[in-house]
Amino acid sequence: xxxxxxxxxxxxxxxxxxxxxxxxxxxxxxxxxxxxxxxxxxxxxxxxxxxxxxxxxxxxxxxxxxxxxxxxxxxxxxxxxxxxxxxxxxxxxxxxxxxxxxxxxxxxxxxxxxxxxxxxxxxxxxxxxxxxxxxxxxxxxxxxxxxxxxxxxxxxxxxxxxxxxxxxxxxxxxxxxxxxxxxxxxxxxxxxxxxxxxxxxxxxxxxxxxxxxxxxxxxxxxxxxxxxxxxxxxxxxxxxxxxxxxxxxxxxxxxxxxxxxxxxxxxxxxxxxxxxxxxxxxxxxxxxxxxxxxxxxxxxxxxxxxxxxxxxxxxxxxxxxxxxxxxxxxxxxxxxxxxxxxxxxxxxxxxxxxxxxxxxxxxxxxxxxxxxxxxxxxxxxxxxxxxxxxxxxxxxxxxxxxxxxxxxxxxxxxxxxxxxxxxxxxxxxxxxxxxxxxxxxxxxxxxxxxxxxxxxxxxxxxxxxxxxxxxxxxxxxxxxxxxxxxxxxxxxxxxxxxxxxxxxxxxxxxxxxxxxxxxxxxxx
Amino acid sequence: xxxxxxxxxxxxxxxxxxxxxxxxxxxxxxxxxxxxxxxxxxxxxxxxxxxxxxxxxxxxxxxxxxxxxxxxxxxxxxxxxxxxxxxxxxxxxxxxxxxxxxxxxxxxxxxxxxxxxxxxxxxxxxxxxxxxxxxxxxxxxxxxxxxxxxxxxxxxxxxxxxxxxxxxxxxxxxxxxxxxxxxxxxxxxxxxxxxxxxxxxxxxxxxxxxxxxxxxxxxxxxxxxxxxxxxxxxxxxxxxxxxxxxxxxxxxxxxxxxxxxxxxxxxxxxxxxxxxxxxxxxxxxxxxxxxxxxxxxxxxxxxxxxxxxxxxxxxxxxxxxxxxxxxxxxxxxxxxxxxxx
Numbered sequence: 032x033x034x035x036x037x038x039x040x041x042x043x044x045x046x047x048x049x050x051x052x053x054x055x056x057x058x059x060x061x062x063x064x065x066x067x068x069x070x071x072x073x074x075x076x077x078x079x080x081x082x083x084x085x086x087x088x089x090x091x092x093x094x095x096x097x098x099x100x101x102x103x104x105x106x107x108x109x110x111x112x113x114x115x116x117x118x119x120x121x122x123x124x125x126x127x128x129x130x131x132x133x134x135x136x137x138x139x140x141x142x143x144x145x146x147x148x149x150x151x152x153x154x155x156x157x158x159x160x161x162x163x164x165x166x167x168x169x170x171x172x173x174x175x176x177x178x179x180x181x182x183x184x185x186x187x188x189x190x191x192x193x194x195x196x197x198x199x200x201x202x203x204x205x206x207x208x209x210x211x212x213x214x215x216x217x218x219x220x221x222x223x224x225x226x227x228x229x230x231x232x233x234x235x236x237x238x239x240x241x242x243x244x245x246x247x248x249x250x251x252x253x254x255x256x257x258x259x260x261x262x263x264x265x266x267x268x269x270x271x272x273x274x275x276x277x278x279x280x281x282x283x284x285x286x287x288x289x290x291x292x293x294x295x296x297x298x299x300x301x302x303x304x305x306x307x308x309x310x311x312x313x314x315x316x317x318x319x320x321x322x323x324x325x326x327x328x329x330x331x332x333x334x335x336x337x338x339x340x341x342x343x344x345x346x347x348x349x350x351x352x353x354x355x356x357x358x359x360x361x362x363x364x365x366x367x368x369x370x371x372x373x374x375x376x377x378x379x380x381x382x383x384x385x386x387x388x389x390x391x392x393x394x395x396x397x398x399x400x401x402x403x404x405x406x407x408x409x410x411x412x413x414x415x416x417x418x419x420x421x422x423x424x425x426x427x428x429x430x431x432x433x434x435x436x437x438x439x440x441x442x443x444x445x446x447x448x449x450x451x452x453x454x455x456x457x458x459x460x461x462x463x464x465x466x467x468x469x470x471x472x473x474x475x476x477x478x479x480x481x482x483x484x485x486x487x488x489x490x491x492x493x494x495x496x497x498x499x500x501x502x503x504x505x506x507x508x509x510x511x512x513x514x515x516x517x518x519x520x521x522x523x524x525x526x527x528x529x530x531x532x533x534x535x536x537x538x539x540x541x542x543x544x545x546x547x548x549x550x551x552x553x554x555x
Numbered sequence: 556x557x558x559x560x561x562x563x564x565x566x567x568x569x570x571x572x573x574x575x576x577x578x579x580x581x582x583x584x585x586x587x588x589x590x591x592x593x594x595x596x597x598x599x600x601x602x603x604x605x606x607x608x609x610x611x612x613x614x615x616x617x618x619x620x621x622x623x624x625x626x627x628x629x630x631x632x633x634x635x636x637x638x639x640x641x642x643x644x645x646x647x648x649x650x651x652x653x654x655x656x657x658x659x660x661x662x663x664x665x666x667x668x669x670x671x672x673x674x675x676x677x678x679x680x681x682x683x684x685x686x687x688x689x690x691x692x693x694x695x696x697x698x699x700x701x702x703x704x705x706x707x708x709x710x711x712x713x714x715x716x717x718x719x720x721x722x723x724x725x726x727x728x729x730x731x732x733x734x735x736x737x738x739x740x741x742x743x744x745x746x747x748x749x750x751x752x753x754x755x756x757x758x759x760x761x762x763x764x765x766x767x768x769x770x771x772x773x774x775x776x777x778x779x780x781x782x783x784x785x786x787x788x789x790x791x792x793x794x795x796x797x798x799x800x801x802x803x804x805x806x807x808x809x810x811x812x813x814x815x816x817x818x819x820x821x822x823x824x825x826x827x828x829x830x831x832x833x834x835x836x837x838x839x840x841x842x843x844x845x846x847x848x849x850x851x852x853x854x855x856x857x858x859x860x861x862x863x864x865x866x867x868x869x870x871x872x873x874x875x876x877x878x879x880x881x882x883x884x885x886x887x888x889x890x891x892x893x894x895x896x
């Protein structure tokens with residue numbers, strides 16, 4: 032289906048045919064399948080990240096032909112982003128930062144015996160999101176890249192602010208605790224060399240801390256190791272083995288109801304993915320946040336196993352892939368960490384992504400698109416095996432499962448940068464995370480604060496340097512940034528009791544005035 | 556009791572896992588002939604980046620010259636390369652651990668306050684290549700030459716925004732160098748990385764930027780940016796002027812760039828250093844290395860021994876004093892015996 036869509040866009044020209052021919056190689060198909068499957072597994076294992084896997088693949092595929100190398104790498108990328116949701120759903124340990132939100136509702140679903148359903152939703156959501164992302168890449172790559180470039184430090188700061196505001200909405204329980212946890216994450220993000228002058232902050236003379244507190248090790252610690260400790264301290268008779276796995280597919284009606292949500296989330300994902308320098312993680316935060324705000328009648332309250340809460344971040348997450356390829360293929364500028372590594376792979380194989388690629392090597396552009404579509408279909412089918420058999424993990428006794436998870440935590444923390452210090456960070460984060468869980472503080476906001484804090488720091492400094500201190504004055508000369516900030520302000524004001532209803536009344540009154548006038552005009 | 560045993564076993568398992576990770580790869584062996592075993596090459600920058608790319612293309616050629624001992628590559632990034640370098644320093648001085656790094660990192664640790672280590676704490680093998688920065692502007696910018704840009708910057712001090720990637724980076728030093736030796740005042744703004752600078756320039760958020768040639772070539776060929784000059788005295792690309800030739804005040808500090816090099820532990824026996832240097836020189840002369848270098852617009856260097864130090868000693872004063880004068884470096888180069896040039 033995907034291939035047909037693209038064909039109409041190129042008018043079925045020769046370049047596309049050429050690309051299709053090179054993609055029809057059986058080896059390409061097998062390697063993409065192998066990539067997708069290993070991507071799903073790598074994503075699913077807490078601690079092993081897609082970025083790391085692609086980086087390893089670049090050296091592994093060094094001597095291969097470029098077509099084969101790309102098939103494998105793209106397979107891993109697409110499969111891996113979906114795979115991150117598996118451990119989030121089954122173990123409450125997100126395999127990647129982008130899957131944090133998937134666990135908010137996915138894990139409760141798994142506890143209710145609907146693990147297979149949650150994974151099925153994540154899989155289909157990822158598939159549709161992935162395809163819509165590729166569609167944006169295929170159809171609108173050049174215009175989107177032009178608009179994406181209009182996003183400078185001001186606009187990025189606005190987006191990051193929006194992301195920070197979602198913290199209060201992104202976790203169940205006390206709003207105050209979520210904010211405090213988020214602030215703790217922001218504080219952690221200031222450790223290391225500052226992004227402007229490179230001056231060490233809070234490093235206490237430790238060279239290892241100069242690069243800051245690693246995101247992946249802290250993610251593994253806060254979610255993974257802390258969960259291991261919680262489970263191991265729970266007396267074993269209190270563990271409920273979950274044997275019933277539930278249906279894999281939702282009812283068609285449930286699914287049709289979600290179509291508007293899917294479309295919104297995928298546009299959000301593709302768009303944020305296309306912004307170089309933001310990365311897909313925010314896409315899933317914003318998608319979850321907007322789902323929570325806009326879906327009036329979720330299948331269950333958000334945070335207690337809403338299907339919508341699983342679908343929205345997963346759709347956005349995978350739509351992000353197509354988006355992130357846009358600046359890479361049209362400008363030679365990677366959109367996130369994985370595409371940055373991918374760019375290295377292109378160069379190794381003598382391909383320089385950039386504006387000329389769309390002109391000189393269009394067949395290669397289409398080849399990449401075909402691979403992306405192929406990878407999406409492959410993980411849809413291969414993922415069926417996974418969603419069928421992985422939930423059996425839930426019936427494994429914690430005494431058996433948790434030691435394995437903790438091994439993965441150690442290996443994953445080390446492997447991301449081959450650094451023993453990252454293991455230390457992981458263990459400390461695990462202990463702090465456990466403490467947080469004891470006093471009922473959410474750990475999600477800590478990691479979100481850590482993700483966004485570093486970015487906010489850099490963008491804020493750039494904004495003040497570019498505007499030479501006159502931030503407000505400059506803000507009013509940048510319409511996109513102004514809209515984003517106004518939207519952020521609205522989000523905050525809406526939390527003030529009475530403001531939201533007052534605003535709605537105002538809007539309704541204005542609309543009714545307008546309607547009345549129209550009515551009055553008609554008889555004339 | 557049963558529970559206790561289970562938990563105890565689990566804890567034991569975790570500890571074993573930790574021990575396995577900590578104990579990895581410490582095999583030591585007395586060397587008589589070299590090389591007789593696998594060689595570890597530590598790259599101090601992340602996988603997939605430019606330095607990584609250069610290293611991964613050079614090391615297979617070196618591997619061939621060394622006669623079949625496998626070289627396996629590890630990325631140990633962080634703290635401007637100091638983490639990976641410290642790791643190599645902690646390894647035995649037997650030539651089985653190579654350090655692949657750049658002058659950008661180990662030449663500036665002292666003044667940036669990152670580490671007490673210095674490039675002189677290692678034994679040089681070879682300087683493989685150099686990345687030349689280029690000064691470029693958007694295609695619709697009003698300036699067509701460096702002179703026009705400098706004249707405009709002098710007329711409107713601090714109003715032209717110049718972008719660079721990260722503190723202490725090649726782009727940063729290039730931007731500082733450009734300001735200082737042109738005598739014009741730019742508003743220098745840092746970005747998150749090389750690619751982010753290109754994006755900011757294409758989007759019109761900065762007016763002029765400095766990057767290695769490879770990161771802008773595709774946009775240059777597509778007519779999206781104008782290359783005003785390369786940081787050299789002689790032309791590197793036929794159609795782009797050399798900064799030194801264009802503006803004479805730049806001549807003494809040109810060519811300027813970042814060098815990618817291979818080092819080993821300081822106490823490595825001379826015989827081993829010689830074998831490595833020999834092999835690396837031959838690899839550097841390999842036509843496939845030239846082919847790769849042309850493809851990614853880097854200059855082949857090839858200095859070893861004393862010539863190596865000469866290049867470093869020319870590079871260091873320019874860079875460290877620029878960083879110090881701009882308030883980026885926290886410690887004075889004079890404290891480390893680096894003379895002002």
